[in-house]
Structures are given as C-alpha cells and as structure tokens.
Amino acid sequence: xxxxxxxxxxxxxxxxxxxxxxxxxxxxxxxxxxxxxxxxxxxxxxxxxxxxxxxxxxxxxxxxxxxxxxxxxxxxxxxxxxxxxxxxxxxxxxxxxxxxxxxxxxxxxxxxxxxxxxxxxxxxxxxxxxxxxxxxxxxxxxxxxxxxxxxxxxxxxxxxxxxxxxxxxxxxxxxxxxxxxxxxxxxxxxxxxxxxxxxxxxxxxxxxxxxxxxxxxxxxxxxxxxxxxxxxxxxxxxxxxxxxxxxxxxxxxxxxxxxxxxxxxxxxxxxxxxxxxxxxxxxxxxxxxxxxxxxxxxxxxxxxxxxxxxxxxxxxxxxxxxxxxxxxxxxxxxxxxxxxxxxxxxxxxxxxxxxxxxxxxxxxxxxxxxxxxxxxxxxxxxxxxxxxxxxxxxxxxxxxxxxxxxxxxxxxxxxxxxxxxxxxxxxxxxxxxxxxxxxxxxxxxxxxxxxxxxxxxxxxxxxxxxxxxxxxxxxxxxxxxxxxxxxxxxxxxxxxxxxxxxxxxxxxxxxxxxxxxxxxxxxxxxxxxxxxxxxxxxxxxxxxxxxxxxxxxxxxxxxxxxxxxxxxxxxxxxxxxxxxxxxxxxxxxxxxxxxxxxxxxx
Amino acid sequence: xxxxxxxxxxxxxxxxxxxxxxxxxxxxxxxxxxxxxxxxxxxxxxxxxxxxxxxxxxxxxxxxxxxxxxxxxxxxxxxxxxxxxxxxxxxxxxxxxxxxxxxxxxxxxxxxxxxxxxxxxxxxxxxxxxxxxxxxxxxxxxxxxxxxxxxxxxxxxxxxxxxxxxxxxxxxxxxxxxxxxxxxxxxxxxxxxxxxxxxxxxxxxxxxxxxxxxxxxxxxxxxxxxxxxxxxxxxxxxxxxxxxxxxxxxxxxxxxxxxxxxxxxxxxxxxxxxxxxxxxxxxxxxxxxxxxxxxxxxxxxxxxxxxxxxxxxxxxxxxxxxxxxxxxxxxxxxxxxxxxxxxxxxxxxxxxxxxxxxxxxxxxxxxxxxxxxxxxxxxxxxxxxxxxxxxxx
Numbered sequence: 002x003x004x005x006x007x008x009x010x011x012x013x014x015x016x017x018x019x020x021x022x023x024x025x026x027x028x029x030x031x032x033x034x035x036x037x038x039x040x041x042x043x044x045x046x047x048x049x050x051x052x053x054x055x056x057x058x059x060x061x062x063x064x065x066x067x068x069x070x071x072x073x074x075x076x077x078x079x080x081x082x083x084x085x086x087x088x089x090x091x092x093x094x095x096x097x098x099x100x101x102x103x104x105x106x107x108x109x110x111x112x113x114x115x116x117x118x119x120x121x122x123x124x125x126x127x128x129x130x131x132x133x134x135x136x137x138x139x140x141x142x143x144x145x146x147x148x149x150x151x152x153x154x155x156x157x158x159x160x161x162x163x164x165x166x167x168x169x170x171x172x173x174x175x176x177x178x179x180x181x182x183x184x185x186x187x188x189x190x191x192x193x194x195x196x197x198x199x200x201x202x203x204x205x206x207x208x209x210x211x212x213x214x215x216x217x218x219x220x221x222x223x224x225x226x227x228x229x230x231x232x233x234x235x236x237x238x239x240x241x242x243x244x245x246x247x248x249x250x251x252x253x254x255x256x257x258x259x260x261x262x263x264x265x266x267x268x269x270x271x272x273x274x275x276x277x278x279x280x281x282x283x284x285x286x287x288x289x290x291x292x293x294x295x296x297x298x299x300x301x302x303x304x305x306x307x308x309x310x311x312x313x314x315x316x317x318x319x320x321x322x323x324x325x326x327x328x329x330x331x332x333x334x335x336x337x338x339x340x341x342x343x344x345x346x347x348x349x350x351x352x353x354x355x356x357x358x359x360x361x362x363x364x365x366x367x368x369x370x371x372x373x374x375x376x377x378x379x380x381x382x383x384x385x386x387x388x389x390x391x392x393x394x395x396x397x398x399x400x401x402x403x404x405x406x407x408x409x410x411x412x413x414x415x416x417x418x419x420x421x422x423x424x425x426x427x428x429x430x431x432x433x434x435x436x437x438x439x440x441x442x443x444x445x446x447x448x449x450x451x452x453x454x455x456x457x458x459x460x461x462x463x464x465x466x467x468x469x470x471x472x473x474x475x476x477x478x479x480x481x482x483x484x485x486x487x488x489x490x491x492x493x494x495x496x497x498x499x500x501x502x503x504x505x506x507x508x509x510x511x512x513x514x515x516x517x518x519x520x521x522x523x524x525x526x527x528x529x530x531x532x533x534x535x536x537x538x539x540x541x542x543x544x545x546x547x548x549x550x551x552x553x554x555x556x557x558x559x560x561x562x563x564x565x566x567x568x569x570x571x572x573x574x575x576x577x578x579x580x581x582x583x584x585x586x587x588x589x590x591x592x593x594x595x596x597x598x599x600x601x602x603x
Numbered sequence: 604x605x606x607x608x609x610x611x612x613x614x615x616x617x618x619x620x621x622x623x624x625x626x627x628x629x630x631x632x633x634x635x636x637x638x639x640x641x642x643x644x645x646x647x648x649x650x651x652x653x654x655x656x657x658x659x660x661x662x663x664x665x666x667x668x669x670x671x672x673x674x675x676x677x678x679x680x681x682x683x684x685x686x687x688x689x690x691x692x693x694x695x696x697x698x699x700x701x702x703x704x705x706x707x708x709x710x711x712x713x714x715x716x717x718x719x720x721x722x723x724x725x726x727x728x729x730x731x732x733x734x735x736x737x738x739x740x741x742x743x744x745x746x747x748x749x750x751x752x753x754x755x756x757x758x759x760x761x762x763x764x765x766x767x768x769x770x771x772x773x774x775x776x777x778x779x780x781x782x783x784x785x786x787x788x789x790x791x792x793x794x795x796x797x798x799x800x801x802x803x804x805x806x807x808x809x810x811x812x813x814x815x816x817x818x819x820x821x822x823x824x825x826x827x828x829x830x831x832x833x834x835x836x837x838x839x840x841x842x843x844x845x846x847x848x849x850x851x852x853x854x855x856x857x858x859x860x861x862x863x864x865x866x867x868x869x870x871x872x873x874x875x876x877x878x879x880x881x882x883x884x885x886x887x888x889x890x891x892x893x894x895x896x897x898x899x900x901x902x903x904x905x906x907x908x909x910x911x912x913x914x915x916x917x918x919x920x921x922x923x924x925x926x927x928x929x930x931x932x933x934x935x936x937x938x939x940x941x942x943x944x945x946x947x948x949x950x951x952x953x954x955x956x957x958x959x960x961x962x963x964x965x966x967x968x969x970x971x972x973x974x975x976x977x978x979x980x981x982x983x984x985x986x987x988x989x990x991x992x993x994x995x996x
Contacts, residue, residue: 107787107827132790133827163793166828196793223788390788392915393934400930400938403777406784 008079009472010061010069010086011461012054013264014041014093014253016291017354019050021057022458023065023086024465024476031472033480036456037061042249043095049249050095051256075256088468091257092460094264095247099123099239100182102150104130104174106157106166109407110390111195114219115156117384118194118228120305122235123266124152125292127309130173132157132166138173145177151243153179153189154231155203158196160221167199171206178210187246188212190238194219194231212242223390232266239263259468265294265307267463271477272296272420273303274466278474281417284443286374287459288423290314290353293373295381299410304385308377313425314353317369321346324372331576332368332441334587335361360597363430367438370425374442382409413446413572414492414547420482422454432562433525433594436485446492446572447547450559451485484530486561490568493544494575495520501569502546503539506558508532516567521586523593524567528560536565566594636723637673638664645714645733650744653708653737658701660727663718666696672720678703679715684729688715706735743994754965761964762957771960778917778935779948785891785915785934786823795830795865796820797889799880799905800844801896801920802873804837808943809921813896814843815946816919820893821851825860833866834883836876841868877901881908894918894933895942898925906932919945 009024009031019041023034037060042053055073062069068084069076076085101124105112108131116126127148130141145153153174157167174191181189190212193203200215207213216230240260244250254261262270265287272285276298285296291312296305310319321329326339333342345365349355357363389407421427421439429435435453445451458481466473491502502518509532516524528534536558542551558565570590577583591597640660648655658678666673673696679688680703694701706712711732717724765771789796798820800813817833824831831848835841845866852861869879881904884892892909894902894916902918902925909916910932918929919937929936937945947955976987 107790109784110787110791133787135826157791158793159791161793162791165793166790220791223791390784390791390915392913395931395934397927397931400926400936403935405777405780405935 006087006469006472008067008086008088009465009469010058010075010089011458011465012057012089012091013267013458013460014043014050014054014091014095015264016095016098017041019053019057020457020461021054021061022456022461023061023067023069024472026472030479031475033458033476035061035064036458037064041095043247047248049252050093050247051249051252054091054253077258088258088465089256090259090461090464090468091253092262092264092267092464093244093250093253094123094460098125098265099152099235099243099263100125100127100148100150101152101154101235102126102128102130102145102148103154104156104170105195106132106163106170107390108134110223110388111156111158111220113384113386113389114226114228115154115194115231117226117304118156118219118231119154119235120307120384121228121266121269121303122232122239123263123269123305124235125307125309130170132169138176141173142177145174145179149180149182150189151182152235152238153191154235155191155193155207156195156219156231158199158218159223160197160218162196162198164196164199164202167195168202168206171199171203175206175210181242181246187242190214190242192216192231192234192238194234212238214238224388224392226388236260236262236266259464262460262464262467264460265305267460268294268422269296269303269305269463271459271463271466271473273298274463274470274474275477276303277301279417282412282415283418283420284378284411284416285420285459286377286422286426286439286443287454287457288313288370288373288377288421288425290424291316293377293423295377297381297385297411299385299412299415302385302410304381304410306377306381306384308373308380311373311377313366313370313373313423314349316350317346317373318350320369320373320376323376329365329368329372331583332371332587333364334584334591335364336580336584337361337365364597366425367429367434371438371442374438378443382411385410413444413449414545416445416447416449418450418452419443419445420452420454420459422457422459426453427455427457431596432483432485433596436488436563436566437591437594437596440488440490440566440568441574444490444572444574445488446490447545448554448556448558449488449490451488451561451563451566452482453485454481455483456481484559484561486528486563486565487558488566488568489536489538489546489558490570490572491518491538491540491544491546492572493540493550494571494573495541495543497521501541501544501571504567505537505539506565507535509534518567518569520569520571522567522569523590524569525563525594526565526567528558528564530561532560533557534560534565563594636725637666637670637718637720639725640676640716640718640727643714643716643727643730645712645730647733647735648702650738650741653735654704654706656703656706656712656714656733656735658703658714658716658730660699660716662697662699663725665720666718670720673718674721675719676701677717677719677724679717679726681713681715681729682710684713684731688713688729693719708735708737710734741994746990746994750965750969753968754961757964758958758961760957761960762954765953765957765960771956773944773948773956773959776937776941776945776948778919778937778941779945781915781917781935782820782949783823785893785917786820786827786829788915789824789890790827790829792890794890795832795887796824797880797883797887797892797909797914798831798833798844799892799894799896800833800835800840801894801898802836802876802901803897805839805843807897809897810837810840812942812945813919814840814847816893816895816942816949817844818847818851819949821848822855825852825855825857828857828860830862831865832883832887832889834869834876834880835867836869836871836873838868841866873899873901874904877904880905884908884912884914888912889914892916894920894929895937895945896920898922898929903928903932909933 012021020038039056079085101119103115112131276283287294293308293311426435462473501520504516506514538546548554643660645658648657675693678691681688713729713731717726892914916933917935918933919942947959
C-alpha cells in the first residue's frame with residue numbers, strides 16, 4: 002500500500018480547533034505541504050464534527066491550490082496532480098477525549114497496570130478503583146455513578162489467581178449501573194482484562210447490562226505486563242461506542258481509512274515508534290490548555306501520563322494552587338506582587354484564548370509553564386515505574402542495599418531527547434525560551450537533545466504511522482520537529498564560580514572552542530540545524546556528564562536553532578534563596594541564551 | 604616515732620643475730636629493723652556501699668632500695684589509738700595500699716603499718732580515727748550519668764517533637780516497605796500469606812518484635828481480604844499471635860474475616876517445626892512468607908523451601924549467624940536492630956518514633972566520642988579514654 006500513496010490528508014479534531022495537514026511525496030520523500038485549521042464543531046449549535054473538519058480541509062485546499070473536496074466529501078483516491086488525496090486519517094480529542102475509569106484488585110499492581118493500559122491508549126483516567134483503596138463499597142459505587150466514564154477497564158488477579166476479588170469488583174460496577182456520557186440508548190462498554198478463571202463470573206455479573214468485552218489478562222503473571230490487547234480493545238471500543246455516539250463522528254469514521262484514534266494515543270504511538278527506530282530514550286510532553294500529557298520511552302518501555310488538571314488556560318489556576326506562588330515567582334526575574342500574579346493567571350483562565358501582551362506577562366506565563374511541566378513530570382515519574390510485587394533474586398552483596406521493586410524507570414542521565422509540544426513551547430517568541438523552559442522543568446542530566454513540535458502535527462503523524470510508517474517518520478524528521486540543539490548539564494554541586502568542567506568543541510568549520518565552565522553559569526555555543534560537533538567534556542571529580550564522576554566523555558552533539566546549551570547550574574538545581582541574587586542569576590542565564598530582548602535594562 | 608620490738612621466736616635466729624651484731628656498723632642498723640613507711644593515710648573507701656576503709660602509705664626506704672630488707676607490710680588495726688592493735692594481714696613489699704573490708708560502719712578505727720624484714724618490724728604512727736560509711740553517689744560513674752542524661756534527654760526531646768507533629772525522618776527500610784507489596788502479591792495470586800514468628804518463646808525480645816510486626820501484616824491481610832497462616836512452635840506464642848491478629852482484624856473493621864484456626868501450634872521441637880512449616884509451604888503455596896523472630900539452624904531450610912515455591916519472602920532476625928542465609932534466600936531482610944526498629948517504623952507512634960530517633964542520635968554521639976578517644980589515645984592523650992573507662996579524668 003505504501004508504494005502507491007502520494008497525497009495524504011490528516012486531521013486532528015481538538016477540543017477547540019480542528020487541524021488538517023496535507024502531505025505529499027516529492028521524489029523519494031514525503032514532506033508536509035500545508036496546514037489549515039478551523040474551529041471544532043462538536044458542541045452546539047453545529048453538533049457535527051465534520052463541519053469543522055471540512056472547514057479545515059478547505060483552508061488546506063486554498064493554501065495548497067489542490068481540490069480535495071467534492072460535494073462535502075473527500076475525493077479519494079487522488080486524480081491527477083491537482084485533485085484528491087490517497088489516504089485520509091484522523092485523531093480526536095474533542096468533547097474531552099476518552100475518559101475512562103479503571104479497576105484492579107491491588108491498586109499498585111493490577112490497578113496500576115490497568116491505568117497504564119488506559120493512559121497508553123490515550124485515555125484520561127478519572128479514577129482507579131481497587132479492593133485496597135481504602136474506600137467503602139458505597140463510595141466506589143457513588144464515584145462510578147458520578148463520573149459517568151466513556152468506558153471502564155476491569156482487571157485483577159493473575160491467571161489462576163484470585164477470583165473472589167474480581168467478582169467483588171464486577172459486582173460493584175454492576176451495582177453502580179453506570180451510564181455513558183454520550184448517547185442514552187446504548188450500554189456502557191466494559192473491558193475485562195483480568196484473571197481468565199474469573200471470566201465466567203464477570204460475564205454473569207456484567208454481561209447482561211453492559212457491553213462487556215473480554216480480552217487477555219493485562220497481568221497474566223505478576224512478573225509481566227501484557228497491555229497490547231487491552232489497548233487495542235480500547236481503541237476499537239472508542240470507535241464503536243464513544244465516537245459513534247458523538248455528534249458527526251459516524252460520518253467522519255466513514256471517511257477515514259484507519260480507525261480514528263484518541264489524540265494522545267496517536268502521539269504516544271509516534272514517540273514509541275521514533276524511540277524504537279533510533280534506539281533512544283525519549284520524553285515527550287504536550288502542554289495544553291486543560292491537560293498536560295507526558296510520554297516517555299525508557300528501557301524500551303513506553304509510558305504515558307496525563308495530568309488532567311495541569312494546563313495553561315482552563316487549568317492554569319490549578320497549577321498555581323498545586324505549585325504555590327513561591328514556586329512560580331522563583332522563575333520570574335523581576336519583583337512581582339502576589340496579587341498581580343494571581344490576577345494575571347486568573348485572567349488567563351477566564352479568557353483562555355488570550356496571549357501575553359508584554360514581556361512581563363510572557364515571563365509570568367512561562368514561569369507558570371515551567372511549574373506545570375515540572376508537576377506533570379513528577380506525576381509521570383511516579384507512574385512510569387517498574388512492576389511491583391515480583392520476586393527478587395539476591396546475593397550476599399545485597400546485604401546493605403536491598404533495592405525495592407517499583408522504582409521509576411525515568412533516568413535523566415540516560416535520556417537522549419526531550420520533545421516539547423503545545424502552544425507555550427511551540428509558539429514561544431524565541432526558540433531559546435522553549436529550550437530554557439524545558440531545561441528548567443525537566444532538569445536533563447548529561448547530554449540531551451531538545452526539540453519542539455513546530456505546528457503540533459504529532460497526533461496526525463501518529464495515526465498515519467499505523468498505515469504508512471515511512472511517510473510518518475519522514476515528515477516527523479523533516480517538518481514536524483524543530484531541533485533546538487543539545488543541552489549539556491554536568492551533575493553535581495559546587496560553590497558559585499568554581500570550575501566544574503573543561504569543554505572542547507570542534508565545530509564543523511574545524512575551529513576548536515575551548516572553555517572552562519564554572520559552576521552557576523549557562524553558556525550558549527552556536528551550532529546550526531543539521532550540524533554536528535565533536536565534543537570533549539572533562540569534568541572535575543565532583544561532576545558527572547555521563548561517563549561517571551570526574552571521567553572524560555567524548556561524543557558528538559547535534560546543533561539546532563538555539564545551539565549547544567551548557568547548563569552548569571548543577572543538579573539538583575538550587576536557585577539562590579535571596580530574591581535579589583536569584584533575579585540577577587535568572588537574567589544572566591536568560592541573557593546567556595539570548596532568550597529575551599533588553600532584559601539587562603530591567 | 605615508736606619502735607615496737609619483737610622477740611625472735613627461735614634460738615638459732617637469735618644466735619645468728621648476736622653474731623652478726625658485732626661485725627659492722629651497718630649490721631648494727633639491721634638490729635633496729637627496716638625504715639618505716641611514711642605518709643600513712645586512712646580514709647573511708649570512696650564510691651562504695653560502706654564496710655571498708657582504704658589505707659595508703661609510701662613504702663619504706665628499704666623497700667626495693669637502701670638495705671633492700673623489707674619483706675612485707677603488716678597491717679594492724681585498733682579501735683583505740685594507744686592500744687589493742689590486732690594483726691589484720693601482711694601485704695608483700697612494694698604494695699602501698701590496702702583495703703580493709705571488715706570494718707563496721709560508724710565505728711572509728713586506727714591503723715598502723717609495720718614494715719617487716721621477717722625478723723624486725725618498724726611500725727608507723729597510728730593514723731585515724733577513720734570511720735567507714737556508704738556513699739550516695741559513685742563519682743567513678745559520672746560518665747554513665749552524663750550518658751544516661753544525654754540519652755534520656757534526646758529521647759524525651761524527640762518524643763516531644765513527634766508529639767507536636769514534627770516529621771521525624773527514619774531511613775526507609777526496604778523490607779518493611781515491601782510488606783504491602785508481599786500481601787498484594789498474595790492477594791493477586793489468590794494465595795495465603797504465611798507468617799513464621801521464630802522458634803523461641805515470648806521471653807525472647809526477637810519473638811516480641813516479630814509479634815508486633817505480625818500485627819501490621821495482619822491489618823494488611825484483613826484489608827486485602829487474604830488468608831493469613833501463622834504456625835508457631837510455642838504455645839504462648841500461639842496465644843499471643845491469636846490475640847494480635849484478632850485485634851488487627853478488629854482495628855480495620857474486618858472481625859468477620861478473622862479465623863483463629865489459621866494460627867496454629869505445631870511442635871516445640873526445632874526440626875519438627877521446620878518440617879511442619881515446610882509442609883505447609885509445599886501444600887498451601889503461599890505467595891508471601893514472613894520470617895520475623897529468633898531462628899537457628901532451621902532458617903535456611905525454611906527460606907530455601909519458601910523460595911522454591913515462588914513466594915516473596917521477608918525475613919528479620921537478630922541472630923547474626925542466620926542473616927547470610929536469609930539475605931541470599933529472601934527478597935528482603937531486616938538486619939539486627941532493624942527488626943526492633945520495625946514497630947516504630949510501622950506504627951509511626953510518637954512515643955516509639957521519638958525513642959528510636961533519640962537512641963539513634965545517642966549511638967551516633969557515643970560512636971563519635973569513641974572515635975575521638977581512639978584518635979587521642981593514638982597520639983598519647985589518654986584523658987578521654989581514662990574518663991570513659993574509670994569515670995575520672
């Protein structure tokens with residue numbers, strides 16, 4: 002199929018905007034041609050998602066000079082050089098995306114696995130119900146009734162394990178008589194992915210009143226997770242039940258060549274694909290107005306979390322509440338009154354489409370973004386963990402260091418790349434601002450590449466990868482990512498201005514740049530997009546850049562629109578406590594990266 | 604100074620004495636006996652419970668020097684200064700101190716020390732009166748007093764802090780953190796939890812610690828709805844375990860789930876018990892096994908069998924010889940004091956937390972003092988090590 006395809010149309014129906022992209026094969030490679038967007042039309046008065054899709058496609062038609070629509074339908078396959086497309090794919094997060102509840106016997110075991118399966122499929126997990134969650138049965142029933150999820154994933158027990166606990170959970174769900182959000186005339190989809198010995202009893206309890214689907218156990222044994230079948234079924238049911246009952250989606254589904262995917266699920270799929278293809282460890286983040294999604298691939302394990310109450314517009318006040326004023330003001334390089342900051346943030350919440358009008362507002366917004374990203378990443382680290390409850394092999398050498406299971410998989414020193422997405426990162430006035438925000442929030446260690454998604458087309462490319470992997474990866478490499486450069490951050494602490502590393506960069510021109518890096522400073526070494534430089538880092542004995550404390554590391558780094566950023570502020574990052582000194586340092590760092598205009602005059 | 608002469612008991616000695624008398628002037632001095640002791644002091648023996656007097660003197664000029672004639676010192680005691688002196692004992696030459704442990708408190712005594720060469724004795728002036736009595740405070744134990752006050756103060760201070768709601772950091776103990784995980788595993792697998800509280804009776808502190816931890820494990824099994832089997836090797840331990848588990852099930856609101864039949868007595872015999880527990884492991888296939896208490900040679904037999912059944916195993920013992928076996932065969936092991944710290948760690952009770960924290964700080968301070976004393980002693984300064992051993996500088 003891949004060989005015949007020349008023109009690809011992809012849309013992403015977001016909560017507020019529907020985005021369409023047109024991809025064309027030029028010679029041997031696929032490239033992005035144009036992008037169009039229009040308001041999403043799921044809500045009243047239109048209540049038909051296809052209207053927004055058609056509007057976005059019309060914009061693409063105008064910009065590309067290509068006729069794609071005929072009588073309100075997409076022309077497929079393409080007819081000649083100026084008409085139609087060969088594939089049409091779409092993702093959707095309209096109407097709040099896919100909202101799920103999951104249930105498992107033990108919260109930190111099958112409960113956590115069920116949550117990972119749902120999150121990985123692109124859902125928002127509203128609650129995790131477990132036998133040991135400390136709530137009384139009536140409270141659990143009340144939660145299920147109140148939340149009205151789109152779908153419930155029930156798991157529990159290894160194969161051949163507990164049946165009674167699973168039966169108890171099934172009875173709780175049955176007692177709640179859950180009703181779906183959309184469509185009153187159909188039964189709520191429930192996926193059972195637990196102990197195979199309990200299938201009979203689950204069918205008996207839930208089979209009659211719900212749309213029960215049974216898939217393979219997500220934890221056939223405690224030592225292994227098997228999330229694929231459950232995720233596949235979530236996608237399937239998302240299409241059959243949730244999307245089919247959302248306004249206009251039945252028509253949209255008839256247009257697409259592959260099933261519509263939940264937007265975050267598609268992004269996760271793309272990130273997983275890229276990590277696998279390049280053999281790298283990646284973190285991806287999408288900071289939206291209401292939610293922040295974090296994706297990661299470490300040790301070949303993909304994880305996704307969604308922080309449903311951390312965002313830059315609808316949820317911005319919640320960022321303030323969770324992080325606290327102090328944590329936000331610590332990133333602002335000027336005196337700001339608490340009331341002023343609160344008002345700016347609240348204004349953003351009630352007027353979500355506004356953008357900062359001056360540099361002060363921009364700095365405040367970006368300070369909030371740092372904290373939102375940091376908090377979302379903290380949540381991600383606590384979810385992206387190894388399996389719990391597994392038997393360990395010990396030797397006598399473990400006598401004083403008995404590591405526990407369930408440690409986080411996220412290892413910042415091993416991390417190769419951070420990809421940022423979302424308005425505050427992708428549309429930052431200067432790319433160095435996006436780089437600085439990501440460095441401050443994620444605190445990468447050692448050598449880490451930084452990139453942002455230029456126009457947020459990862460969802461479309463994710464769903465496209467299921468049908469045309471080559472096109473998806475080529476467009477991702479060439480048009481989707483804007484490479485910011487590479488961050489080099491030695492790990493360790495020292496006194497201000499003490500030498501922490503010697504650096505020798507051999508630029509593509511052959512010129513050598515040698516620097517002694519001092520603790521507490523940031524340095525920018527320009528290196529263009531597509532360029533590489535050989536670098537030798539010789540840290541002092543208290544610092545580690547990836548080869549071990551005090552050990553020399555030789556490697557090649559990638560350039561970008563920002564360049565090589567040397568962050569010698571130490572890890573863990575400790576901002577000066579004295580406000581005056583902190584503000585001076587923030588300005589110094591921003592000026593080193595040329596992130597803001599005329600900051601020195603403040 | 605008076606000289607109390609003494610008649611020679613044997614004629615031969617007397618004749619030799621007469622013969623020697625005329626030989627020289629030096630020999631003439633020998634007739635009057637050795638030089639007397641000097642600086643005689645008799646005091647009530649300090650830091651005791653009475654009934655003893657300490658007598659000190661400077662030895663005779665002829666003891667180890669001069670005529671080299673002193674063979675010993677005779678101790679004489681009387682209740683009157685002038686008369687009635689009775690022989691107490693003779694101490695060898697070179698000794699300058701004697702403790703009379705035969706005094707009656709409240710009675711005044713006088714002492715005379717007589718330097719003797721075997722023939723003659725030269726007595727000191729009487730010293731006294733001296734009266735023995737008991738002391739309230741043993742000054743040699745000042746170091747212990749300081750240590751006790753310091754330790755108690757630390758414990759009380761930390762308890763107070765804990766009661767005020769201050770968070771007291773306690774190093775995470777992986778074995779205890781894994782309790783939930785082990786019980787969770789048993790729940791998911793639909794299998795029981797097995798708890799082995801050692802083979803000693805309730806008079807063993809390790810068994811008591813094991814029973815405290817059993818309470819916590821029982822709360823978890825009650826919450827998770829997982830059966831808990833406790834085989835015991837002592838009847839008293841069985842009773843204590845039953846009460847503990849029953850209370851735990853009540854605490855979490857699941858008294859209905861408590862089954863006393865699962866807490867059983869097997870046998871007092873060490874290997875009979877080991878065989879019985881092994882049989883349970885093989886038959887019931889528990890998914891989580893706890894060994895908390897005192898163990899001997901049966902430790903590896905139990906832990907190996909448990910490992911072969913695929914269970915998560917958490918052990919805790921203060922028996923040093925058994926620790927290597929548990930470390931290698933179990934998933935987590937509480938080592939020595941960790942077993943005793945477990946109750947504080949698990950319950951988070953201010954009283955227990957404060958005590959634990961205070962004791963740890965006390966230990967840290969004592970280790971620092973010992974290290975400092977060793978370093979000073981290495982450089983020839985012994986005042987700290989002396990103070991630590993004797994209580995006096």
